[in-house]
Amino acid sequence: MATRAATLPELEHDHPCFDCAVRELAVCGVLESAALRAFKEGAPTVRHDAGETVVFEADEAANVYSLTSGLLRLSKLLPDGRRQIAGFIFPGDFLGITMEEEHAFTAEAVAPSTLCKFPRRHFDDFIAKHPALERRLYAVAAHELAAARQQLVLLGRKTATERIASFLQMLAGRCHSRTSGEIAFPMSRADIADYLGLRIETVSREISALKVARVIQLTGRQSFRIVDRERLDQLAEG
Amino acid sequence: MATRAATLPELEHDHPCFDCAVRELAVCGVLESAALRAFKEGAPTVRHDAGETVVFEADEAANVYSLTSGLLRLSKLLPDGRRQIAGFIFPGDFLGITMEEEHAFTAEAVAPSTLCKFPRRHFDDFIAKHPALERRLYAVAAHELAAARQQLVLLGRKTATERIASFLQMLAGRCHSRTSGEIAFPMSRADIADYLGLRIETVSREISALKVARVIQLTGRQSFRIVDRERLDQLAEG
DNA sequence: CGACGGATTGAAGCACCTCAACGGGAGTGG
DNA sequence: CCACTCCCGTTGAGGTGCTTCAATCCGTCG
Numbered sequence: 001m002a003t004r005a006a007t008l009p010e011l012e013h014d015h016p017c018f019d020c021a022v023r024e025l026a027v028c029g030v031l032e033s034a035a036l037r038a039f040k041e042g043a044p045t046v047r048h049d050a051g052e053t054v055v056f057e058a059d060e061a062a063n064v065y066s067l068t069s070g071l072l073r074l075s076k077l078l079p080d081g082r083r084q085i086a087g088f089i090f091p092g093d094f095l096g097i098t099m100e101e102e103h104a105f106t107a108e109a110v111a112p113s114t115l116c117k118f119p120r121r122h123f124d125d126f127i128a129k130h131p132a133l134e135r136r137l138y139a140v141a142a143h144e145l146a147a148a149r150q151q152l153v154l155l156g157r158k159t160a161t162e163r164i165a166s167f168l169q170m171l172a173g174r175c176h177s178r179t180s181g182e183i184a185f186p187m188s189r190a191d192i193a194d195y196l197g198l199r200i201e202t203v204s205r206e207i208s209a210l211k212v213a214r215v216i217q218l219t220g221r222q223s224f225r226i227v228d229r230e231r232l233d234q235l236a237e238g
Numbered sequence: 239m240a241t242r243a244a245t246l247p248e249l250e251h252d253h254p255c256f257d258c259a260v261r262e263l264a265v266c267g268v269l270e271s272a273a274l275r276a277f278k279e280g281a282p283t284v285r286h287d288a289g290e291t292v293v294f295e296a297d298e299a300a301n302v303y304s305l306t307s308g309l310l311r312l313s314k315l316l317p318d319g320r321r322q323i324a325g326f327i328f329p330g331d332f333l334g335i336t337m338e339e340e341h342a343f344t345a346e347a348v349a350p351s352t353l354c355k356f357p358r359r360h361f362d363d364f365i366a367k368h369p370a371l372e373r374r375l376y377a378v379a380a381h382e383l384a385a386a387r388q389q390l391v392l393l394g395r396k397t398a399t400e401r402i403a404s405f406l407q408m409l410a411g412r413c414h415s416r417t418s419g420e421i422a423f424p425m426s427r428a429d430i431a432d433y434l435g436l437r438i439e440t441v442s443r444e445i446s447a448l449k450v451a452r453v454i455q456l457t458g459r460q461s462f463r464i465v466d467r468e469r470l471d472q473l474a475e476g
Numbered sequence: 477c478g479a480c481g482g483a484t485t486g487a488a489g490c491a492c493c494t495c496a497a498c499g500g501g502a503g504t505g506g
Numbered sequence: 507c508c509a510c511t512c513c514c515g516t517t518g519a520g521g522t523g524c525t526t527c528a529a530t531c532c533g534t535c536g
Contacts, residue, residue, distance in 0.1 A: 074387075076387075076391050078391070078395060078396075078475070078476045079475060079476055080476055082395045082476065083395070084390060084391040084394040084395045086387040086390050086391070087387075097379075097380050097383060098380050098384065099376075099377045099380045099381065100384070104384050104387065104388070105387065128369075131366075131369060131372070134369070134372055134373065134376065135372065137376060138337075138372065138375060138376045138379060139337045141335075141376060141379035141380055141383055142335050142336050142337045142379055143337065144383055145335055145379055145382055145383045145386060146336065146338070146342050148383060148386035148387055148390060149312070149314075149324040149325075149342065149343065149386055150342070151390055152322055152324050152386060152389055152390060152393060153314050153316070153322040153324070155390060155393035155394045155435065156322040156393045156432075156434075156435030157316060157320045157321070157322045157435060158316075159491080159492095160491075160492065188514075188515090189514075189515060189516095190514085194394075196394075197393065197394030197395065198492080198493090199492075199493060199494080200514090200515080200516095201492090201493075201494085201515095201516080201517085202491090202492060202493075203515095204515060204516050204517080205492095205516080205517080207516095208516070208517085221500090221501080221514080221515070237316070237317055238316045238317055238318055238320065397523080397524095398523075398524065426482070426483090427482075427483060427484095428482085436524080436525090437524075437525055437526080438482090438483080438484095439483095439484080439485085439524090439525075439526085440523090440524060440525075441483095442483060442484050442485080443484080443485080443524095445484095446484075446485085459482085459483070459532090459533080
């Protein structure tokens, strides 16, 4: 992201955020050591296993979160059980951009996850005192908005093949292994389907088709490799 | 919107924003008279006829806008001509929430429109000096994000009937006439279709079906009345 | 009045869905 | 170590909701 902080000075060894793997990515990245220490005071680290609900839609928005490891999904259920996933939350991402009293979406752990949990009041006090944090939050919101609108184009106008290709592009940017070049599917086919507005069977068929067309290569049920990047990019655009 | 300013004190008669119909709704609403005057200095009022482009996707984001009258659409075109409208911008809404160097979407006038045009630099300077403005901008971004995610549910999981019903609900909230109870379609069927991820013919058929089912009553090609609000709400939810 | 553009209606097609069967890896227990 | 089961993913066959193509309607404007 354009506003990501440059490399930060190292923290003292006894700093509560010393070990944080996502300090540069997260909103906290704009705070210097002392302010960050105060920020982390009263913001416990919480853990959730895969499948657990972090916040439920219509719950009071009493806390906001910063994800340090794992993966969350943001979803909404229609009365008859249809589900739409509005987005995934990766390490470094922020959960809780809202001015409403209640959350509009449910957040659930897709994989075992750890989060910094900030009481809303604590968080708002800090924002008021640290303009840099507020600016960063705005930048995060603007970025999320752009991503959501991009997803609107996908859901409104792209074919199943284009949706899958776009999704694989996204995973390539977010989930590639530095060492092996493999890219992970960190979520189930059901989650992919509900994110792309398709059915599980269609997701499976389209992935198979890309494999047969030698655009990708499956290296396991939960991982793949891109064989023909150019073709993938073409397919994603329509 | 939850953060809308309460009724504001009246401005002096010679204030450039004295006549502004949307001062309470717009982001400017948080500024007091003197600051607002300075803000409006160097922010000319511009006019666009229906069909004109206000900003083109990939244009440098050199300006941001506040819509005072008319209607804009935010859209994106795929290479082969498919179009998705990501949202409509109503009077009082803000155009230009981004931290990127370029706009991601094209904004075009649907109806003759007037806007306050703020050079980006002027705007950013003002934000830095007025925390209330920055907070308001964040609130606006959070609100837009929630709306976009709601639209993701519609595009990803709702049927054509549900999409149309949801859309009519939205119009009922935004475009109803106080006097006649009539609600306007301020945009063409093509715009509705590209907003809802449908084809023109489907939009037309679904509207006709709602008319036949006595849920709505067409009072012209560009306006309607809700006959059975309860049924409409049911249909919108699935 | 005639022409044009947007909206409506009709008929046929297709992309994706639904229903159903099958496959294979992980965990369990003998 | 294998047999069993469970769950998730894959594959197949048929159905359907929306699209596509095409004709017609209707209000507006020259």
